[in-house]
Amino acid sequence: MTSYNGWFYWALLSAAFAALTAIFAKLGLAGVDSDLATLLRTAVIILVLGAFVGYTGKWTNPMDLAPKTLGFLVLSGLATGASWVCYFRALSIGEASKVAPVDKLSLILVAVFAVLFLGERPSAREWLGISLIGAGVVVLGLKR
Template sequence: MLSTGWFYWAMLSAVFAALTAIFAKIGIQGVDSDLATLIRTVLIMLLLSAFVAYTGKWNNPLHLPARTWLFLTLSALATGASWVCYFRALSVGNATQVAPVDKFSLVLVAVFAALFLGERPSLREWLGIAMVGGGVLLLAWKR
């Protein structure tokens, strides 16, 4: 049975990720993809700042442990690199090609989570992950 808490948020993430691809593809027409990524990032920062302030979740980030800072910094660098690559790919490819290949990250997350976090997906979950990987290869394969 589904645990509605995580599944609900994951489905919303998927919907917004899909809209991101469509809106970005339209928005980068005639604009350098790196500039578009910067604009998007600034807007996200403003939106999240307002959200955190509105919900009363602001805490002094200087009080966070060094380990938290290290891994949030690494995550930010990976996110930035991902966004630059994603927007560059969208600027030269179709959204229907780029977005599915980008989702190969699902396969990589499973492998990395098993290697580094000790997570152990079930055989059924590995089968689903392999199917996603196969789908990405099918989409990327040129005729």
Template structure:
């Protein structure tokens, strides 16, 4: 299989799957504790990724990774877990069409964190886009 190198295509696919995640999760949370649902989802992700790595020959001993990599992956995993727990709780009590856009406020936060910690410098046009995303979230979140 030829490796697809287009970041935009992968990001677009991520958005499609994230959208499906919200819909499927909302349907699956009926009568189920959101934390238990998050655990089930996590186990499924673990199994699917383990199978994918094995099938594609990408398996590597994770204990051979550098210590610095381990620390940042641990922090990322903790942040992901916290995000998923909050997201599923929000989906359990809120409407998916309201929850998902507020969750995407993470887009604005990623830019701010990237500027602060990674020394990334968006252009004026990119800042405008980020501002519009933030404004869109506020418009959806503020009640009339």
């Protein structure tokens, strides 16, 4: 078995928490505007992560970061915010069991962008897995 150096287990936990995010969000969106719900969720994230970073002593001045690093982190934050707004809007009008898998088209886009912008080269086996995810999304998206 391949040594994952810990990343695989963190990724599994991420998937589990992402699944809970969809379920809790769908339940929490009852009677609430999706944009307001996204704002409230973001406020919770800021408070909890701020406390965690402070408690673990990891706080440093963001202005001390290299401009390129800071710029990419800002762009990542903007993309995350846009993703969350769209995701919560989709959840507010669609079924979580359909919205979440379609959202995972991001997996295919990450692979393509990683090839184009990061120079990564997935193996044939990895492309097969990525393609199967894409096929699953298409099957879920087909009208009955």
